[in-house]
Amino acid sequence: MTTTLLRIATAGSVDDGKSTLVGRLLHDAKAILADSLDDLARTSAERGFGGQAGALDLALVTDGLRAEREQGITIDVAYRYFSTARRSFILADCPGHVQYTRNTVTGASTADAAIVLVDARHGVLEQTRRHLGVLALLRVPQLVLAVNKMDLVDWDEQRFSAIETEVLDLAGQLGLQAATVIPVSALHGDNVVDPSAHSHWYAGPTLLGLLEELAPGRPAGTAxxxxxxxxxxxxxxxxxxxxxxxxxxxxxxxxxxxxxxxxxxxxxxxxxxxxxxxxxxxxxxxxxxxxxxxxxxxxxxxxxxxxxxxxxxxxxxGQLPQAVREFAAEVCILAPATLAEGQRVLLKHGTKVAAAKIGPISHVLDVADYSHRQADTLGLNDLGRLTVRSSAALSPADYSDSRTGGSFLLIEPATGRTLAAGIIGAGHAAA
Known part of the structure; x- marks a missing residue:
């Protein structure tokens, strides 16, 4: 019987139903306390949610900030902890809006698995592609693609199959091989915890059933x-x-x-x-x-x-990885700023903070088709590859082997603002 901890992050475009799915998962898994459930019912009734007595706005389970409730969107990463008889979970509900992509990077950086939602009516959108790119950058080991709001397309099997083919093809392009696609309705709970009577053509697992079976994390590496x-x-x-x-x-x-x-x-x-x-x-x-x-x-x-x-x-x-002062890495820009060759930054790797300079920028990822586009600068939410030149020697590891040794931050010296998060791969020799 599996009793290990699994860290999960949600991703997807705005209004794909991530917060509702998380709320449904917690509600149907009996992971919401009675007093919280009473508060949820009271707030839902005040808002006239669903037009019927007793209906619950399950998105409110995670959208706790006042601005989130007023705007109806997730802004910050909301963490929830729950357990079933088979496993314990830490779930990070990440924002879908492009403005908060940096929060998604934060939420997914420690995830063993990610749930990417796609609205069955709209299919794959630009932000869906961007989030898949982020998950590939962060080497998230397991990917679950939930095609949500299937009830709004009358559980059309052909519509689901078309989206399934598209997202699996995109995941394959990015190297995200361990992917499972599930048709769900977060609002009504279909295929979230219990199997749906509406998807007779689907023989796969429910979302919770799959999460309970996924292999946890990465194997232990070098201390x-x-x-x-x-x-x-x-x-x-x-x-x-x-x-x-x-x-x-x-x-x-x-x-x-x-x-x-x-x-x-x-x-x-x-x-x-x-x-x-x-x-x-x-x-x-x-x-x-x-x-x-x-x-x-x-x-x-x-x-x-x-x-x-x-x-x-x-x-x-054992043996120390080779010490370097210059390396190439993939980065995600987290601040409304521009990175350019020659720019001075602070580099934070582990507990070391050193002065550094941006070297040549190799490319930026075009989220439309995942091609590499030549670029001289990188801006907010861009995913790209560049060279970093450090004033101090570092001993980086491949991120696939060590999330600690293979990651770093670039910081603005004058303000202390985090500019970018970086991932060091196996071939990190500077280009």
Missing amino acids: RLDVQYVIRPQGALAPGLDPEAYRDFRGYAGTLADGSLSVGETVGILSNGYPATSRVKAIGTPSGPVGTAQPGEAIVLELEDEVDIARGDTVVA
């Missing part, structure tokens, strides 16, 4: 610790401690990512831009010392050798 803080003895000696050991203690604190790390294991270190090696002497956690630390744990690492390690340096189990 990686980006040092957040160097811990040295401070204050008076606590009773019972060895004065010599206390004076010589030096620990490196951070969050372990991607894999497990054990005492005695050999590690590679990028220290002040230079590679070094050592062995793990001890691992501390908030609960005390451990022999092995797991991914996601906050730890303090003690090494057998004295190495000059500071905040922003990287410790990796």
